[in-house]
Amino acid sequence: MTAPTTPVVELAHAGFAYEDGPEVLSDVCFAVAGGRAVALLGRNGGGKTTLLRLLSGGLRCGAGALLLDGAEVAYDRKGLTRLRTSVQLVVQDPDDQLFAASVAQDVSFGPMNLGLPEEEVRLRVDGALAALDITPLADRPTHLLSYGQRKRAAIAGAVAMRPRVLVLDEPTAGLDPDGQERLLETLERLRAAGTAVVMATHDVDLALRWADEAAVLSPAGLRTGPVGELLADGALLDAARLRRPWATPVARLLRSRGLLPEGARGPRTAEELDALLARTG
Numbered sequence: 001m002t003a004p005t006t007p008v009v010e011l012a013h014a015g016f017a018y019e020d021g022p023e024v025l026s027d028v029c030f031a032v033a034g035g036r037a038v039a040l041l042g043r044n045g046g047g048k049t050t051l052l053r054l055l056s057g058g059l060r061c062g063a064g065a066l067l068l069d070g071a072e073v074a075y076d077r078k079g080l081t082r083l084r085t086s087v088q089l090v091v092q093d094p095d096d097q098l099f100a101a102s103v104a105q106d107v108s109f110g111p112m113n114l115g116l117p118e119e120e121v122r123l124r125v126d127g128a129l130a131a132l133d134i135t136p137l138a139d140r141p142t143h144l145l146s147y148g149q150r151k152r153a154a155i156a157g158a159v160a161m162r163p164r165v166l167v168l169d170e171p172t173a174g175l176d177p178d179g180q181e182r183l184l185e186t187l188e189r190l191r192a193a194g195t196a197v198v199m200a201t202h203d204v205d206l207a208l209r210w211a212d213e214a215a216v217l218s219p220a221g222l223r224t225g226p227v228g229e230l231l232a233d234g235a236l237l238d239a240a241r242l243r244r245p246w247a248t249p250v251a252r253l254l255r256s257r258g259l260l261p262e263g264a265r266g267p268r269t270a271e272e273l274d275a276l277l278a279r280t281g
């Protein structure tokens with residue numbers, strides 16, 4: 001019997017420096033188990049993008065190793081192809097990802113590159129467009145899409161690869177509130193279907209309501225753990241130059257008024273706060 005806790009993908013004591021540059025990441029241990037929602041947080045220039053590129057094989061660990069299903073990834077064609085069928089990165093700027101003439105052509109590129117039969121490619125493209133709610137945009141030239149539509153098309157390209165881990169670099173940046181909500185709903189549906197999602201973000205409120213786990217980069221290194229625990233750690237947030245989530249003072253206030261027992265998890269959304277207040281009268 002295989003242990004259910006074996007991560008799908010894992011950086012084990014990973015270190016990395018860009019050419020002629022200082023070490024950006026050192027001794028990073030970061031594991032993603034199936035179906036989890038992980039928020040990666042940290043200050044500008046802290047190394048989030050670098051970490052996501054290491055995790056998805058776009059950059060090669062200078063020290064330590066990248067593991068897929070517990071086995072070290074070989075950075076050769078076969079090893080990287082195997083990795084990319086399991087782990088897909090969507091970069092922050094969709095214009096760095098989209099290149100084909102139409103949305104459907106762009107989304108089909110990855111599955112076609114895997115050498116899948118035409119019918120399978122079509123099924124995957126249709127499924128990914130539907131998952132991202134952009135089916136009507138299938139034949140639209142990518143350069144005529146709005147920014148939010150380009151973001152969704154870029155994510156659809158990754159989803160069409162049916163990865164077990166979807167890695168998103170600041171996917172909500174530049175989206176309006178409705179666009180953010182729609183994207184979170186999409187990610188929830190993907191997660192319900194078993195896809196793990198790792199998301200770099202500066203938005204602590206979004207991380208708290210969306211993620212199971214957090215990974216916080218600070219000058220002291222990477223800390224990982226339950227999102228509620230890490231985002232309640234003021235010293236860690238200060239070191240990572242992150243602000244406090246709104247839920248932190250609200251929970252303190254609720255506790256001081258006897259509305260939330262010590263040790264109980266505080267509300268993380270307006271809806272949860274409303275439900276708690278309704279319960280406590």
Ligand SMILES: Nc1ncnc2c1ncn2[C@@H]1O[C@H](COP(=O)(O)OP(=O)(O)OP(=O)(O)O)[C@@H](O)[C@H]1O
Pocket residue numbers: 018019021024042043044045046047048049050051
């Ligand atoms: N291609 C590169 N060559 C040299 N240095 C780089 C390169 N890309 C990033 N860096 C440096 O590596 C460090 C980490 O950058 P990275 O983009 O990983 O941070 P980040 O946490 O994603 O930042 P942000 O929140 O601003 O997007 C920074 O000091 C950056 O200047």
